[in-house]
Amino acid sequence: MKLLSPAISRLARFRLGQIEEWSLNPVEAQRQTLQELVTAAQCTDFGRTYGFGELFSVKAFKEAVPVHEYEDIKPYIHRMMNGEENVLWNTPIQWFAKSSGTTSDKSKFIPVSKESLEECHFQGAKDVLTMYYKFNPDSDLLTGKGLVIGGSHQICQFNEGVSYGDLSAVLLQNTPFWGQWLRTPELSIALMDEWESKIEQLARSTILENVTSISGVPTWTMVLIKRILEITGKCTLKEVWPNLELYIHGGVSFVPYREQFKKLIGDNVHYMEIYNASEGFIALQDSPMEDGMLLCTQNGIFYEFMPIEEYGKKFPLTVGLRDVELHKNYAMIISTNSGLWRYIIGDTVQFTTVHPFRIKVSGRLKHYINTFGEEVIVDNSDKAVAIASEKTGAIVNDYTAGPVYFSDQSNGAHEWLFEFEKEPQDMSLFAYELDNALKNINSDYEAKRHKDIALRHPILHKLPKGIFSKWLKSKGKLGGQHKVPRLSNDRIFINELLSFSF
Secondary structure (H helix, E strand, O other), X not given: OOOHHHHHHHHHHHHHHHHHHHHHOHHHHHHHHHHHHHHHOOOOHHHHHOOHHHOOOHHHXXXXXXXXXXXXXXXXXHHHHOOOOOOOOOOOOOEEEEEOOOOOOOOEEEEXXXXXXXXXXXXXXXXXXXXXXXXOOOOOHHHOEEEEOOOOOOOEEEEOOEEEEOHHHHHHHHOOHHHHHOEEOOHHHHOOOOHHHHHHHHHHHHOOOOEEEEEOOHHHHHHHHHHHHHHHOOOOHHHHOOOOOEEXXXXXXXXXXXXXXXXXXXXXXXXXXXXXXXXEEEEEOOOOOOOOEEEOOOOOEEEEEEEHHHOOOOOOOOEOHHHOOEOOOEEEEEEEOOOOOOEEEEEEEEEEEEOOEEEEEEEEOOEEEOOOOOXXXXXXXXXXXXXXXXXXXXXXXXXXXXXXOOOOOOOEEEEEEEEEEEOOOOHHHHHHHHHHHHHHHOHHHHHHHHHHOOEOOOEEEEOOOOHHHHXXXXXXXXXXXXXXXXXXXXXXXXXXXXXXXX
């Protein structure tokens, strides 16, 4: 392994020049990407339907092709799952990523082409290394192994030649042979589908490895770390793995978890955020000093950005990179080298810088509370929870929130369900700090809270430890990339959890 590091470091420096080229010329990179996508797919069924052979500009593409949600493309997906070729993309689709989506029973099957695997997902993973080596040129990262905390779905087959699993399972199954040498645990454990047993196997099979990096969703990574510390009797993960130097996270906001990770892992560990969705590798943190991730503009994805107030319109307005505004909430619309065309991915993003274009994930298009015009998004709630935790000494494991509707007796409110690792000494103080932080972060919320005219003080509940995991398990959604929905504009999740808990 030691011999690999200089060679990898040289390759990383070479790749850095290519990244700088498209990051300095992102609009041109995007125009070229779209032309390559349209050209490749012009003879597919979708391409012929929408006249791809006659589309020579971004404007023409947007005028010809409607915006799609999953239900719109599901008939195409079913044809591809049955083995039909040249439907949405011009090469055979042999893999589908089963999207965890929300905690509903519906599953989405996202096509993953060989081009997407090689030019998007795996290229994105290599670019993470490039950026890490840029700021840590003397790193010994590749002298050890990367612990990959993947999903919880075994690889399954629709039919001969067409398979599916969650994204991490698909990526692990297709990892090049050299990549298998660099990671742990072995594939049979990584692809285990029973999450509770998997945590135990992950912990016991990796304790004696020389782990130098960890990749995984914060929620489940934290569960694994705690189990490893229980088994070893150590106080921090650095005592178990002295050479650990990097944690790569994504999937949910890291804000509520940051302080817990620092205590659990220990000192002298770097953190990098990535945005790797089932639909493609979208962004990566290119600087430890920046609050935002560099948008990957030349990896087989063409981006459009829809102001969230346009959602639901038959012909929504979308803007390209030239016209995006800082700190404005956009729904991301993508066209990809797996055959997704003007597809609403479901995430909302905000631009933190525009030279270069850096984004942060602000929430989900359908995960927000706006029952009373308060427009609270997940980015707001994550920050408010972090502030309330810091001011009260609390440590939050998980939370969700939803509305309490107007009644004859009282105005509306927000109801919050919290699972604490460390409870605040004074729950009423925690509620006050949470409410106050939201007022400072969100002027619409502050206006609705003024003198309790529309919104009264938030209602908080403490749930027993482990209740969110039990709830997810009851819905067959435990582990991997499945996440508790932070906010909802109705009471479905709140009512389910309250009845489940008490």
